[in-house]
Amino acid sequence: MRRRNLMALAALTPGLAQAQAAIALWTAGPGSAFLPYGEGLARHLARTGITTEVKQSAGSLQNLGAVESDANAIGTAFLGSVWDALEGAPNAGGHRHVAIRALFPMYETAFMVAAPAASGLRTIRDLAGKRVGAGPARGPAEGFFRVAAAVAGIEPVVVSGDPAALAEALLRGEIDALWQGAAVPIPALTMVADRSEAVIFGLTPAELAEARRRLPYMAESTVAPGTYRGQSAPVLTFSAWNFVVGNWAMPEPVAYALTRAALSAEDPRVAIHPSAIGTRAANAPANAILAFHPGAARFYAEQGVTLAAPPG
Template identity: 55%
Template sequence: MQRRSLLAVPALGLAAGAVPRGAGAQGTNQAHPALAIYTAGQGSPFVTYGNAIAALLSRQGITATVEASTGSLQNLTAVEDHANALGTAFLGSAWDAVQGTPAAGGRRHVNVRALWPMYETSFQVAALTSSGLTGFAQLNGKRVGAGPARGPAETFLVAAAEAAGIRVEIVSGSPAEMTQGLLGGGMDALWQGAIVPIPSILEALARAPGVVFGPGAEVVGRVTQRLPMLAPTTLPPGTYPGQTAPIESFAAWNFIVANRALPEETAYAITRAVLTVADPARDIGQVAATTRKEAAANNRVLPFHPGAARFYREAGVALNAPQPA
């Protein structure tokens, strides 16, 4: 794990000239290229989701390998640079990539296109009962785990801390390292964003008594006003073990993204394969329970790939995404 100051620094990119493994070859189905799905580090739902999609595509005769990464920003760079790369991406990070903000290394990503919605990412804080922490303002001056360096969790922790008028010491690492760090005393609290209930938080709570809370409605209002890709969300009691009150936080959707140069027929075929299963939780995996075509309207950040857009037209789904420049 790494400890750093509150200030964000540019994201890591792929090494120059790096090519996704398998991305240049033809898959089992000769009509479609082999794909590389960039996900995240060990313990992340992105990895679970990528593996589930690769298995589904394999049943359709399309080869897809699952590649580890540091998360959304590196995935977006992989997709930007390689025609046959797919990526799991948080829309907040996609916004940074499209705009070329410092969080995205100052590089405007112009080739990234949306395919289909994955699930909503909601952000929460977990702390051990022994810490005495029960509210966001109490994180002032504390060591807070925020996942991979320069990832979306860190970006939105910075925004929430600024909105709350506090300063935190950020501790970086993989989701698995975050859980171990909280349990082992390497941090005072763990801030995570993922599908709810967040697996790394559940794992920590299963091993030690703890509490889960959010930034609170006032901070959420400030953050969502500043960052329009986020929206308020409320987690009902019982979302986490021992939770008796609602948790007020913010969230945004994650999407599978592709390069605009991915063949249109391939983009159409894989989007259709994913979004026409009878029961996503059963036929893909529990992590994909909310992967449904109607949720495509939640993307207001990225243009859709023409192949995916064709599927939504046929399905009668209205989209709110920007048009390609």
């Protein structure tokens, strides 16, 4: 009976034989979002017969370096870091990564603003000269806000701090608005909307187009009405996606098996991790900068998903 079960599992997971050796799964360190996602992914893949070994790291750039040099490795990566690696940016060691390929989406981090409804603030342009909380100093959220502000042609006063503390500061009237990015609904903005009369807004179509020109790895994101209390209209903004990547030399059946297994969960929030809400085949086109591995591309073609990035 056990042999029949294994044969059936292998039939359902093409490339299983090639994936018997443990695949290194590079994530990040304790306290990161990548580590629990990777641990959950490893458990989910194990249920399909694919063995992975979770490796802790310093994050995206180290993961990309590990995958670049190992055909039996996969890693979690922020697409902004992927862009730097493809370009050979200084923070990527000045080395152009040519061997990395996209496998499947993890989750998106969307960015938007909360402000008191009575303030009259409704657009990024309205934030000129205003005190705007933007997360930890020199962090990703601040960097993306400065791009949004530059696109809108304004100079706000950036206030740094922990998102939860900044939300409290907004509720007390100590700052004028709060810009944040996270999986939607963003906890800090939910706190503000639940405890006050607030408005949530993002970018105009023109601002979004220019921001994406400056940040090619960003994707367009629309937050549905009702996501936050009192939100009656959709919010247009940009989002930064995270993907699992592999090496171009990984055998095609193995890349296919990994992609198919990872995206097989009926509810990835349960099967993998609560943050894995975006781990679905339909979100693969969010990657428009990194070529997909041919094995992954074959799976998406079977699902009728049209990819935005060039084929691997």
